[in-house]
Amino acid sequence: MSNAPSPAPGQFLPSPFLDPGPCSAPNQLGVLQLKRDHLIPAVLSSTSADSDYAEGKVENTRFGSYPHSTLLNQPWGTQVLASVVDTGSRSSRSKKRKREASDEGRRTPAQDTDEGGREVVKAATASSGFAHLIPPTPETWTLCLPHRTQVVYTPDYSYILQRLKVRPGDHLIEAGAGSGSFTHAAVRAVFNGYPEGIGAEEGNGPGSTNGDGSRKKRKRLGQVYSFEFHEKRAHQLQNEINAHGLGSCVTITHRDVYEDGFCIPSPTSTPSPPCADAIFLDLPAPWLALKHLTRSAPSPAILKSVAQVSDPPTPTPAAVDTTSTPKSLPASTTTPFHSPLNPKSATRICTFSPCIEQVTRTVSALRSLGWLEIDMVEILSKRLEVRRERIGLQEEGLRGANPSAATVKEAVQRLRDVEDRAKIFHGLQKEKQEKIMRKAEAKKRGEKVAPEKGEGEGDGGEKKGGGLPPSKQDRLEQVKKDLERREIFKEGRLVHRTEPELKTHTSYLVFAVLPREWSKEDEEKARRKWDR
Structure with missing residues (x-):
């Protein structure tokens, strides 16, 4: 999906995932739905500069060909009929097959040229084949995205976002972005406006004021902080996020969160904390990243217990000092600790692990670091097909x-x-x-045989009157x-049948809550408010 134009720096275009509009538009992502679970994403193009077809850019499927000229400016949900594409005119820049104007009765001057001035043949409707043009959503994108890793499917991420109590304006940390399925769903959950570029038009910019002239308090805009260890996947996901118009709401960072944590680097020496309200870890060893998800710097004893979860202790000679810092701890202990969590509210976390051994180590690390309400869930979802069953000779x-x-x-x-x-x-x-x-x-005896009644009216005369x-x-x-x-x-009668296959995979979800720190000032403030 990197063919879509990216917005210029500082310019934020409305995302089709958040506001697709009533109709499809050029340079916008659209989805062709051929079957219930067979979808094809396409960045709609109004030019034929990069196409080898005389009809312009074409999406070829097993159910027919669909030129983008038939998909543009169509209301979402429209049933689009397949078109007849002249495959013999591929590489239209060659002059092997020229069309004469007299043979092209279906061409009109208004439809012969695109935005670049090149001639484009008007698509002719095929005798069969159709598809539905639908807007992109996190659910449809999950079914048709380019797979780079195992993705988190809709039954899983819908439950995860509900259990994390994600709402508009929250900040969410995602580690292990992969193909970006959960990223798109998380953006929709936290979105409550664009920053400055479009937010200023809505009255949320830095210079907006109330009716009485006083300065309006800026609302906290939702943000997703996504971390990916694989550099190539991180760049591919960044290109997709920019092409989908979500670059202002998602911050993608290529980093090893096991060692470097979750704070975002800034031009100044002090890193910028995400102030996260919710955390989702889709990592092979989530317990190694938990030491960075605390309110304050963990003590050496706690770090040692967490390290023993990942590296079980082995018998050592008496001469060896077993109280030294484990190898899995950060090498530098003089670096100041910056918590990536929101200090004003409780933080919720979810880890996504396919093996119960990973769950055991994660739960042990969560308990050591003070997380509460630890819970594990396994999701087994099935889709039921409900229809009316009509049987009988009628x-x-x-x-x-x-x-x-x-x-x-x-x-x-x-x-x-x-x-x-x-x-x-x-x-x-x-x-x-x-x-x-x-x-x-009778003929042998020489008798004359008179024709019987009904004879000569056709072979079916007797059958028609035979009852x-x-x-x-x-x-x-x-x-x-x-x-x-x-x-x-x-x-x-209404009958239901279970779907034989569902696009999901069994994994264990571990949920926990870390309360906010309660200081003496907070206690005194609460006492003054509630004591009577």
């Missing part, structure tokens, strides 16, 4: 219905009809054979006539 020939018999009475009646038709058919064949034999005998039970064709015609007066959406 449903024969209707789409989405089972034409087999629904009751014993219907089944017996159908068997009787088949037997009756067979008896009548064989009886007619026998009568016909007897007539032929009588005529042959046969209704055939399949007769039943289909009767069903079609009855369908005009039936309300089939009210018929049938």
Whole structure:
């Protein structure tokens, strides 16, 4: 998704994930939904400069081809029909196949040129194939994003954000960004406005005032601080965030949080703390990062107990000093400690671990560092398909219905009809054979045979008047006539079936809460407020 133009420094464009608008627009991310779980993301382009097709930029799928010219300026949710794309004119810059104006009756001057002045052929509708154009959301993006790592799916991150009590204006730390699935969901949860660039237009800028001329108090804008150890993945995620218009709400940092912590580097010597209200750790060893998520610098005894969680002690000779600082501790103990947590409110944390051994070590480290209300949850979600089941001979020939018999009475009646038709058919064949034999005998005797009544009216004359039970064709015609007066959406019984496969993976979620520090000044202030 790096083909989308990034905003200039200091310029913040509305994100389609937060405000997609009523219609699709050029240079905006859109999603083509082919099936329920088959989606294709596309940055819509109004030019054909980088396309090898005469129709401009085209999305080719198993359900047809969709030129971007048919996707632009369409209301979200529109059903877009597939188009006929001239694959023989690929590399339209070559002059092997030229189109004459007389052969292009579907071209019009207003649709022959794009923004760059190049000629573009108007797309012709195909005979079959369609897709739905939907706006990008964290849920749809999770299903179609480019996978760089194992992603956090919707059933997991929706529960995580609810348990962390994330709300607009909060600051959230995410470690182990990976493919950015949780990042997009977290931005939507904390978003309550853009900083300065767009916020000033909404009355939230630094110079905004109240009606009486007094300076308006600036609200705390939501922010996501995302950390990624893999440098290439961090750069790819940064490009996607900028292309999606979320660069003003997300700060991506390439860092090893085990050693360097979560404070953001600043131009000054003092790092900038994120003041986080919620934390999500999707790391192989989350217990190694917990020593940086405290209110104040942990004591050497606490650090030693946390280090023993990750590196169990081994027998050592008596001459070795076992009270020395473990290897997993920071090498420099003189560096001042800066807490990344919000000092004015309690902080909630969630760790995402696939193995119970990781959970055990994480819980031990949380207890050593003073975290409370520790809880572990495993999510096993399934999707249920609910629909109406219509069965019976009256449903024969209707789409989405089972034409087999629904009751014993219907089944017996159908068997009787088949037997009756067979008896009548064989009886007619026998009568016909007897007539032929009588005529042959009369001719031998030289007698003149008079034509019987009904003979010569066609082969089907006897069958039409033979009183046969209704055939399949007769039943289909009767069903079609009855369908005009039936309300089939009210018929049938509701049934539900479990989806065989769901895009998620089993993991253990560990939740905990770290209360804010309570000082003597806070105690005295509370006493004056509540003592009577």
